[in-house]
Amino acid sequence: MDNSKTLEEKNWSVKDFNYPVPVHAKNFGYSVGGFTVVGFLLLIVTGVIMALFFSPSVDNARQSVLNLISSPWGMWLRSFHRWLAETVTFLIILHISRIIFTGSYAGRRKWNWMFGIGLLIITFAFFFSGTAIKWDQEGYEAYQHSLESLELVPLIGEPIADFLTGGLAVIRLFATHVLILPILLFVCLVPHLALMKLNGLSPIPGKTSAKTIMFFDHINKIIGFSAAIFGLVAFLAAQFPVALNPGPYSGVEITKPPWIFYPIYQLEDWFGIIALVIFPIIVVAGLILLPFIDKNVENIKTRRIVVWSYLLLITIMILFIINVAVLPPVKHLGG
Amino acid sequence: MLKKTITIALLFLFLTPMPIMAQGDKEEEAAEKVEKVTSASLEGEAQDDSTKKETEKDLAAITSEVEKSTVPTVIKAVSLAVIIFGLAYAYYPKKKKEVPNG
Numbered sequence: 001m002d003n004s005k006t007l008e009e010k011n012w013s014v015k016d017f018n019y020p021v022p023v024h025a026k027n028f029g030y031s032v033g034g035f036t037v038v039g040f041l042l043l044i045v046t047g048v049i050m051a052l053f054f055s056p057s058v059d060n061a062r063q064s065v066l067n068l069i070s071s072p073w074g075m076w077l078r079s080f081h082r083w084l085a086e087t088v089t090f091l092i093i094l095h096i097s098r099i100i101f102t103g104s105y106a107g108r109r110k111w112n113w114m115f116g117i118g119l120l121i122i123t124f125a126f127f128f129s130g131t132a133i134k135w136d137q138e139g140y141e142a143y144q145h146s147l148e149s150l151e152l153v154p155l156i157g158e159p160i161a162d163f164l165t166g167g168l169a170v171i172r173l174f175a176t177h178v179l180i181l182p183i184l185l186f187v188c189l190v191p192h193l194a195l196m197k198l199n200g201l202s203p204i205p206g207k208t209s210a211k212t213i214m215f216f217d218h219i220n221k222i223i224g225f226s227a228a229i230f231g232l233v234a235f236l237a238a239q240f241p242v243a244l245n246p247g248p249y250s251g252v253e254i255t256k257p258p259w260i261f262y263p264i265y266q267l268e269d270w271f272g273i274i275a276l277v278i279f280p281i282i283v284v285a286g287l288i289l290l291p292f293i294d295k296n297v298e299n300i301k302t303r304r305i306v307v308w309s310y311l312l313l314i315t316i317m318i319l320f321i322i323n324v325a326v327l328p329p330v331k332h333l334g335g
Numbered sequence: 336m337l338k339k340t341i342t343i344a345l346l347f348l349f350l351t352p353m354p355i356m357a358q359g360d361k362e363e364e365a366a367e368k369v370e371k372v373t374s375a376s377l378e379g380e381a382q383d384d385s386t387k388k389e390t391e392k393d394l395a396a397i398t399s400e401v402e403k404s405t406v407p408t409v410i411k412a413v414s415l416a417v418i419i420f421g422l423a424y425a426y427y428p429k430k431k432k433e434v435p436n437g
Binding site for chain 1: 368369370371372373374375376377390392393394396397398400401404405407408409411412413415416418419420422423425426427428429430
């Protein structure tokens with residue numbers, strides 16, 4: 001770009017954004033964030049189409065989903081949206097893993113890490129609200145869990161729980177899913193991407209190379225791999241359509257949450273509904289503190305401790321997921 | 336720093352607003368009445384009783400659906416673990432080395 005010109009004098013073109021980036025930008029691990037953005041875009045497109053057929057009310061929500069999936073295209077669309085949600089969550093976990101393994105949260109990149117934590121929380125909120133609004137048995141039980149856990153949050157919890165209780169529950173969850181959360185996503189994603197441009201792509205610690213590729217080559221790679229990843233997701237959605245439970249019925253607790261919530265479900269088994277409040281706070285606090293604990297990316301010893309601690313945490317979470325998967329659902333509510 | 340973090344975390348656990356106890360098995364408690372959730376039921380109004388047969392059929396279908404999810408979930412969890420450990424292997428912190436240019 002020509003920096004000698006003022007903003008008014010600059011005649012911007014697409015080529016101005018084709019700047020050099022480090023050669024490792026083409027590595028799979030350094031492209032996962034890009035796949036996630038493509039996944040979010042596909043979720044928005046499929047979500048907007050589904051919203052045209054959705055009736056967000058307690059009495060009609062499930063029936064409107066049932067009407068949608070009575071056609072083969074509607075069934076595929078809903079399954080694709082749900083499979084995309086799982087894939088994007090999966091990719092975000094991989095993205096965080098790569099950042100932890102390469103220490104990319106440290107130093108001047110720590111504010112980008114903070115926006116990333118915001119995006120992680122928003123993704124889980126999307127997953128929860130999307131599960132609840134279909135208002136089948138799984139959705140209703142998720143909703144009940146959220147109400148009981150909100151009541152344990154000091155000051156703000158009870159008013160929010162009251163607001164979400166009653167005949168307008170589904171429309172309020174729907175507004176959260178399609179309006180509030182997308183706005184928050186935009187608010188966190190724009191600075192996340194802008195800071196990445198400002199700070200440049202983080203290096204692979206221990207390796208220095210002056211080799212570069214052009215940014216558009218990196219984007220082309222992301223588009224190509226995304227087509228392969230999400231094409232496979234589209235195939236899976238057609239081959240394994242997502243079920244819609246009957247119901248909902250109050251007074252029973254016979255479903256489990258989506259599998260990504262199983263670790264917290266396991267902790268809820270042990271510690272009660274309070275686990276839904278305490279443990280996410282502990283995990284988020286740990287993630288926020290990480291750049292302040294491990295400040296120097298070149299300190300191999302500290303980084304190895306961080307990597308092994310993270311792998312231990314992941315192993316425990318995977319064991320929790322497997323344990324919850326093989327055991328029957330447990331009653332938690334009304335305790 | 337680590338000691339302080341652990342101490343504060345434990346302090347928070349003990350200051351939680353309700354006692355921590357196992358919540359796993361509440362079958363001994365009196366069973367709640369199972370009824371269909373509608374806008375009327377959420378507003379606390381009286382509602383028509385759904386037929387017992389339909390409710391039982393629906394609950395059986397949900398239970399079967401939950402049972403069927405076991406194997407795919409285990410596969411998803413294991414594949415997630417394999418990919419994360421693969422990434423850890425690829426990016427494991429190593430001592431600095433120069434990569435030749437060109």
